[in-house]
Amino acid sequence: MGRTLAEKVWDDHVVRRAEGEPDLLFIDLHLLHEVTSPQAFDGLRKSGRAVRRTDLTIATEDHNTPTLDIDKPIADPVSRTQLETLRKNCADFGVRLHSLGDDEQGVVHVVGPQLGLTQPGATVVCGDSHTSTHGAFGALAFGIGTSQVEHVLATQTLPMAPFRTMAITVEGELPDGVTAKDLILAIIARIGTGGGQGYVIEYRGEAIEKLSMEARMTICNMSIEAGARAGMIAPDETTFAYLRGRDHAPSGAEWDEAVAYWKTLRTDEDAVFDHEVVIDAAALAPFVTWGTNPGQGAPLSAAVPDPQQYADPSERLAAEKALEYMGLTAGTPLRDISVDTVFVGSCTNGRIEDLRSAAAVLQGRKVADGVRMLVVPGSVRVALQAVQEGLDKVFTEAGAEWRHAGCSMCLGMNPDQLAPGERSASTSNRNFEGRQGKGGRTHLVSPQVAAATAVTGTLASPADLAGVPVPVEV
Numbered sequence: 441m442g443r444t445l446a447e448k449v450w451d452d453h454v455v456r457r458a459e460g461e462p463d464l465l466f467i468d469l470h471l472l473h474e475v476t477s478p479q480a481f482d483g484l485r486k487s488g489r490a491v492r493r494t495d496l497t498i499a500t501e502d503h504n505t506p507t508l509d510i511d512k513p514i515a516d517p518v519s520r521t522q523l524e525t526l527r528k529n530c531a532d533f534g535v536r537l538h539s540l541g542d543d544e545q546g547v548v549h550v551v552g553p554q555l556g557l558t559q560p561g562a563t564v565v566c567g568d569s570h571t572s573t574h575g576a577f578g579a580l581a582f583g584i585g586t587s588q589v590e591h592v593l594a595t596q597t598l599p600m601a602p603f604r605t606m607a608i609t610v611e612g613e614l615p616d617g618v619t620a621k622d623l624i625l626a627i628i629a630r631i632g633t634g635g636g637q638g639y640v641i642e643y644r645g646e647a648i649e650k651l652s653m654e655a656r657m658t659i660c661n662m663s664i665e666a667g668a669r670a671g672m673i674a675p676d677e678t679t680f681a682y683l684r685g686r687d688h689a690p691s692g693a694e695w696d697e698a699v700a701y702w703k704t705l706r707t708d709e710d711a712v713f714d715h716e717v718v719i720d721a722a723a724l725a726p727f728v729t730w731g732t733n734p735g736q737g738a739p740l741s742a743a744v745p746d747p748q749q750y751a752d753p754s755e756r757l758a759a760e761k762a763l764e765y766m767g768l769t770a771g772t773p774l775r776d777i778s779v780d781t782v783f784v785g786s787c788t789n790g791r792i793e794d795l796r797s798a799a800a801v802l803q804g805r806k807v808a809d810g811v812r813m814l815v816v817p818g819s820v821r822v823a824l825q826a827v828q829e830g831l832d833k834v835f836t837e838a839g840a841e842w843r844h845a846g847c848s849m850c851l852g853m854n855p856d857q858l859a860p861g862e863r864s865a866s867t868s869n870r871n872f873e874g875r876q877g878k879g880g881r882t883h884l885v886s887p888q889v890a891a892a893t894a895v896t897g898t899l900a901s902p903a904d905l906a907g908v909p910v911p912v913e914v
C-alpha cells in the first residue's frame with residue numbers, strides 16, 4: 441500500500457524500532473528559544489552531557505524580548521533572566537544564538553525558514569507548539585516539551601508515539617480578498633479545536649497548491665489550534681523556488697540531488713488517510729473569531745452567535761462563557777464590534793507578504809482615532825526588507841507604530857500587552873482568556889482585515905473601505 445507524505449518522512453528517520461515501543465526518530469533540526477530551554481540545559485549540566493549536534497541546533501530570542509528601546513537594559517526581571525540564561529547556556533554548550541540586536545534575530549518559526557534551515561523531508565522540533573509552521577515545506581515538524589528538548593539536545597533523537605493521518609483537501613480557488621488566514625480559521629471552525637487530535641494533517645488540493653510559501657506557513661502554523669500534532673504540505677516548485685539560494689539550502693550538485701529526493705515526498709496515489717475533510721474554497725469569505733478559542737469563528741458578514749443555537753451542551757456553555765468574557769451580545773453584527781488595538785505580527789502573520797498586504801490596505805489612509813496599531817515584523821530580516829520597500833513609512837504615516845521584531849503582543853510575556861477589558865484585532869493565532877494580557881479580548885483576523893479594522897475602528901475587510909479615504913496607490 442502507498443504511503444502518505446508524513447509516513448515517508450517518518451520512515452526515513454527511524455533509527456530504532458522495537459515491538460511495543462515508540463519509534464526513535466533522528467532529528468534534523470532543533471530550534472530553541474528562551475522560554476522552554478533553561479531546564480533542558482540544566483538537565484544536561486547535571487548529567488555531565490554535551491549538546492550532541494550543535495550543527496543541527498540553533499537558538500533565537502523572541503518571546504521575552506521588548507519591541508521598543510532594545511538597546512536599553514530589559515526592565516522586567518523575569519524576561520531579563522530568561523534572556524541572560526539562554527545566552528549563558530548557548531555560550532556554555534556551543535549553540536548558535538541570534539540575540540536581540542542581531543540581524544538574524546526574530547520569532548523562531550520565522551527565522552528557521554528564512555535561513556533555509558527548514559527543508560522538505562526534514563524532522564524539525566522545538567519546545568514550542570507552533571513548530572507546525574515548518575510543515576509548510578513538507579517537513580515533519582513537532583512542538584515538544586522541555587524534557588524532550590533535553591533528550592534531543594543530548595542525543596539528536598526523540599522517541600515518538602505513532603500518529604494518525606488526516607487529509608484536508610481545499611478544492612477550487614479562494615475568492616479575491618480571502619487569504620490563508622481566513623482559510624485556516626474556517627477550517628478550525630469546521631473541525632473544531634480538538635478535530636485534529638492525534639493526527640498529522642496534510643493540506644492539499646488546488647487552493648493549497650496555489651498558495652505562496654508564506655501563506656502555506658500561515659496554514660500549517662495553526663494546525664495546533666485544530667489540536668493536530670503537525671500540519672504538512674507536499675513540497676513542489678513553489679517550495680523549491682523559495683529555498684533556492686537561501687543561506688543553508690543545498691547548492692550545486694547537492695541542490696539537484698536534494699530536489700530529486702524532495703520530489704519523491706508526495707503522498708502516493710494509493711495511500712489511505714485515516715480521515716479526510718473536503719473544503720470548498722470558493723465558498724469562503726474573510727473570517728474572524730468572536731470567542732475565546734480559535735474554533736469560535738465566523739465569516740465577518742455574520743453576527744455574534746446565540747449560544748442557544750448549539751445543540752451540544754458543552755459547546756453552548758463554552759459560547760456563553762466566551763460571550764461573557766468578550767463582552768459581546770448575541771446577534772450583534774461582527775462588523776459593529778469596535779477595537780482599541782490592532783496587532784499585525786507573530787509567527788502566523790509576521791512575514792513580509794503579511795506586512796505588504798497590510799500596508800497595501802493602509803496606503804494613503806489613517807488609523808482611526810482612539811485605535812492603536814502595532815506592526816511587528818516577525819524577524820529582523822523581515823523588518824529590513826520592509827524598510828527597503830518603504831512599508832514602515834506607510835505604517836507610520838497612517839499612524840501605526842513600527843516596532844522591533846519579536847513575538848510581541850501575540851502573548852503576554854513582554855511589555856506589549858492589552859490592558860484589562862481592551863479589545864484587539866490580532867493577526868496572531870490564539871485568543872484564549874488573557875492571552876494578550878490579563879482581561880484582554882482578542883479577535884483573530886488576517887493582516888488585511890487587521891489593516892481595514894485599524895482604519896474603521898470596527899472589524900472590517902478591505903472591501904468595506906469603499907467610502908473611507910481613497911488610497912493614493914495600492
Ligand SMILES: CC(C)[C@H](C(=O)O)[C@@H](O)C(=O)O
Nearest residue numbers: 475476503567568569570851
Ligand atoms: C512559550 C511557548 C512555549 C508557547 C508555545 O509553545 O506555543 C508560545 O510560543 C505560544 O505561542 O503560546
Ligand code: SF4
Nearest residue numbers: 570786787847850851
Ligand atoms: S509569535 Fe506567538 S505563537 Fe509564535 S512563537 Fe511567538 S508567542 Fe508563540
